[in-house]
Amino acid sequence: MKKYFQFDELGTNYKREIIAGLTTFLSMAYILFVNPSILSLSAVPDLPNEMRMDQGAVFTATAIAAAVGSLLMGLIARYPIALAPGMGLNAFFAFTVVLTMGIPWQTALSGVLMSGLIFILLTLSGIREKIINSIPEDLKYAVGAGIGLFITFIGFQNAGIIVNNDAVLVGLGHLTNGNTLLAIFGVIVTVILMVRGVNGGIFIGMVVTAIVGMIAGLIDVPTKVVGSVPSLAPTFGVAFEHFDQIFNIKMLAVVLTFLFVDFFDTAGTLVAVANQAGLLKENKLPRAGKALFADSCATVVGAILGTSTTTSYIESSAGVAAGGRTGFASVVTAILFLFALFFSPLLSVVTAPVTAPALIIVGVLMVSSLGKIEWTRFEIAVPSFLTLIAMPLTYSIATGIAIGFIFYPITMIAKGKGKEVHPIMYGLFVIFILYFAFLVE
Secondary structure (H helix, E strand, O other), rough: OOOOOOOOHHHOOOHHHHHHHHHHHHHHOHHHHHHHHOOOOOOOOOOOOOHOOOOOHHHHHHHHHHHHHHHHHHHHHHHOOOEEOOHHHHHHHHHHHHHOOOOHHHHHHHHHHHHHHHHHHHHHOHHHHHHHOOOHHHHHHHHHHHHHHHHHHHHHHHHOEEEEEEOOEEEEEEOHHHHHHHHHHHHHHHHHHOOOOOOOOHHHHHHHHHHHHHHOOOOOOOOOOEEEEEOOOOOOOOOHHHHHHOOEEEEEEEEHHHHHHHHHHHHHHHHHHHOOOOOOEEEEEEHHHHHHHHHHHHHHHHHHOOOOOOOOOHHHHHHEEEEEEEEHHEEEEHHHHHHHHHHHHHHOOOHHHHHHHHHHHHHHHHHHHHHHOOOHHHHHHHHHHHHHHHHHHHHOOHHHHHHHHHHHHHHHHHHOOOOOOOOHHHHHHHHHHHHHHHHHH
């Protein structure tokens, strides 16, 4: 095993890799509770049950998808990178596709499955390189930052810090409300932990917030901590049953969004973590195809189980900082996710005020890409700005991407640089114009 993972060549050992795997798990364990909360739309009151995914099933699907994805990445690509259902894409799935567009969650899962299958084909065929090169770097950064703003907006809503205001659309909530105060406390605690560089700061912040909530009587104390694994029956295989419902312009835009965000989020995470670990060779990522293949397979597995897109986690950098250099660290993380399956009773204490701080802080981390956009070039600034601002204001990641991708060819042609726009971008321009045309109908 040491030879397979190249322990000697990379200067590592079992102890260091195990610590790294544990560190990565603690850094991303929050997704076990945040993902079921988001996909079940638990923070949205008075919603028909048929629009909500079963929290227990999503919890199980999240843990198994994370375990399978991390295991594939560790064994096939041999990178210390863990996977789990991605933040941003789960919000897009629940709040945009299901809540706003009115698409059943069963059909949305079929869209996730389709995006994963396309991702596999693109990876095996080598077309992925052409697609990556066709999208301007600035728009990639804008998409990431826009998703960050969108997630933070949802976090503020869940916390009760931002509420509906008929006069000006949104306004400041009642900050003296017990649940809102609990969420604000959670934000403060999490911020302090993150500033101090504590590994697993987001997860620890959720734990502290939940404990304080129970002490204050805002959250019911669970009757037990360890329990049986929740059944996957409500979500398992549903993606296959509704596969025939995704072949329309609305779902095409949804599938493209799932694919686009996962595609570039994965590529960025792989390069960033590999660079931190010193694994890049001549500025290239060895075994990149295997890493992308593992990621896309994880998305397919996750969709079949019953969760939104599974992707590589930037939190893996915490494990690398702890000494992780090989895929053995990812194997350790995978085992810990399977072990976590038995802690489903804790789902009852993870209320909206508990998850809100996690959403807000993840949003902060995602908007860091804003600094990489060439704001001094107006032809770049306009589509980039419209991309990131439209996501929270329209409550839709897909709409933000569509607006930005429509305006980019327009501004570039106006600047006299139409030839610099890749043909694929012109193709996406047409697709998103049709998307808006059919969406209005």
